Amino acid sequence: MKKIIMAVLLLLGVACAGGGYYIFYYKPQQDAELAKLMAEQEKVEPIAMVEEEEEQAPPKPPVTDYYVSPDKLGVRESPDYDAFVESVVYRGDKLHVLEKKDGWGRISPYYVYEDGGQEVAEWVPMEALLEVAPTITKDERTETVSSYIEKSDDFKQHFEMFVKKTDQLLKDKTCVPEDFEETSGWMRSITFKPRNVYFVYCGGIKQANKIYLDVETGEIFYR
Structure with a gap:
C-alpha cells in the first residue's frame, strides 16, 4: 500500500x-x-x-485643353510677342494645345505657304491660358459683347437689344467677334422703312452673309 x-x-x-x-x-x-x-x-x-x-x-495624362483668360488674346505665327498676329481669341474660348515650347502653346498644325518657305503655326502664350474655364458674370459678358459693337449706329438708343442679339449670334456661332469689329457693329438699314432695322455681315460680305435685326420686335432675319 x-x-x-x-x-x-x-x-x-x-x-x-x-x-x-x-x-x-x-x-x-x-x-x-x-x-x-x-x-x-x-x-x-x-x-x-x-x-x-x-x-x-496610372500616370496622369498631360493637360492639352485650356481656356483663354484675358478679354482678347492675339494668336501669333511663331512663339514670339513680336510675331505677326494672325487672329484673335477671346476670354473663355477653349483651345487645344498640340505642343508647348518656351512658355508658348501651339494650337494649329505647321503650315508652309510657299515652296521652300518657313514653317509657321498658330501660337499663344501659356501664361494667358487657364486649365479651368473662367467664370464670366453677366455684367462681364455684357461689357465684353458691348465692346464689339460700341460703334453701332444708334448704339445708346438700342443698347440692350444690340447686346442681347449680338450675344445670341455669338453663342450659336452664327457670328464671331471679328464680324462685328470689321463692320463697326450694327449698321442702320434703309431698305425696310418704316421698320427700324439694322444689319451686320457674318462670315463674308455677300448678301447671303447679311443678317438683319428689327430692334422693335427682336426679329433676326435674312433677305
Missing part, C-alpha cells in the same frame, strides 16, 4: 513539475516569439501595400 501511495505521489510530482515548466518557462517563451513575429508583420505589410498601390496608380 505504501508503494502505491509513493508511486502516486511521484507521478503527481512529475506532473506538477511539467506543468510548472510549461507555465513559467515554455509558454512565456512561445508568447514572446509570437508577439515578435506579429510586430514584424505589422511593419512589413503596410510598406508592401503602399508599394503595390504606387505601382498600380
Whole structure:
C-alpha cells in the first residue's frame, strides 16, 4: 500500500513539475516569439501595400485643353510677342494645345505657304491660358459683347437689344467677334422703312452673309 501511495505521489510530482515548466518557462517563451513575429508583420505589410498601390496608380495624362483668360488674346505665327498676329481669341474660348515650347502653346498644325518657305503655326502664350474655364458674370459678358459693337449706329438708343442679339449670334456661332469689329457693329438699314432695322455681315460680305435685326420686335432675319 505504501508503494502505491509513493508511486502516486511521484507521478503527481512529475506532473506538477511539467506543468510548472510549461507555465513559467515554455509558454512565456512561445508568447514572446509570437508577439515578435506579429510586430514584424505589422511593419512589413503596410510598406508592401503602399508599394503595390504606387505601382498600380496610372500616370496622369498631360493637360492639352485650356481656356483663354484675358478679354482678347492675339494668336501669333511663331512663339514670339513680336510675331505677326494672325487672329484673335477671346476670354473663355477653349483651345487645344498640340505642343508647348518656351512658355508658348501651339494650337494649329505647321503650315508652309510657299515652296521652300518657313514653317509657321498658330501660337499663344501659356501664361494667358487657364486649365479651368473662367467664370464670366453677366455684367462681364455684357461689357465684353458691348465692346464689339460700341460703334453701332444708334448704339445708346438700342443698347440692350444690340447686346442681347449680338450675344445670341455669338453663342450659336452664327457670328464671331471679328464680324462685328470689321463692320463697326450694327449698321442702320434703309431698305425696310418704316421698320427700324439694322444689319451686320457674318462670315463674308455677300448678301447671303447679311443678317438683319428689327430692334422693335427682336426679329433676326435674312433677305
